[in-house]
Amino acid sequence: MAQFANLPGIGSRTAERLAYFVLKQPAEEALELARAIHQVKTKIRHCNRCYNLSETELCPICSDTRRDQTVICVVEQHKDLINLEETGVCNWGYHVLLGHLAPLEGTTPDDLTIDALIKRIQNDGIKEIVMATNPNMDGDGTSLYISSLISDLGVKITRLARGLPAGGSIEYANKNVLIDAITGRTEMR
């Protein structure tokens, strides 16, 4: 019970219920959970190249030779990579920063994987860096900091488009969204 209660969002009552459930569960099923937890902590590691979660030295994305590995999409966290991949339109490699700059919370450039990103740009023939940090203050700050660091490495630096979200409406869009949409307007083809 005490171990379950340690998990986020699980109070003492739920912990009790879970513990009794495990008690009644067939041994094989309960041990499956134990094994899964064990594997997460022993087998899952960061990809040596892009810091994606991986079971191997290089993650499946970095080992995928059909991808255009000269384009690197820079994301804050693993979840963002997953979400971008689910669109099915990304054929590039990634670099996971493992966070964003937040000086007030004590996250400095040294806490992120920026050095590794710079080495990749210098050594791996990278042509384009796509900044895909979150469209908020922390994400923008992180993108600006990194792009200033790599601006003289001869690589093209882009960022995800900012504007009206598909399916939304102008009537309920807030001011900053509208300003992005107005200033970033594109020619129709």
Place this chain on the structure above:
Amino acid sequence: MAQFANLPGIGSRTAERLAYFVLKQPAEEALELARAIHQVKTKIRHCNRCYNLSETELCPICSDTRRDQTVICVVEQHKDLINLEETGVCNWGYHVLLGHLAPLEGTTPDDLTIDALIKRIQNDGIKEIVMATNPNMDGDGTSLYISSLISDLGVKITRLARGLPAGGSIEYANKNVLIDAITGRTEMR
């Protein structure tokens, strides 16, 4: 009571309360409301040029000589114009379509102010049309229809940027928003 109950979102109980309120109100205040309603229906009309709501033949925006009237922002409804104006970054004129194309609901091009828009482009030296219809299926359809009509009038046609909404996050963005953001990515300066 019957008259109040005709208004949207006002049931019989609220109508009763409002009616008694008016009954107790000083005559001057109650008549102010009557006057306002009367004025809306007698004084407010569509601007002759852009179909914005106006008390005069030309609305304040069309009469504003400090604006760049060679750029016209095309919106579906008056509320969208107000919302765009509130950003404070628009220095252009407008054209209110008074709706969007919705064949299934019976809204055809003749119901919109498209003819008037074409006349403005032909006669008023318009240089750019900014499509600012809603970023959904109806709005996109309307934009595409209009842009195909005016594509050979020698005017530049743009549309509001589509992508991640400012202040949002990649983790919770939906697939269509992400695809817009990826395909529309822009170079960082």
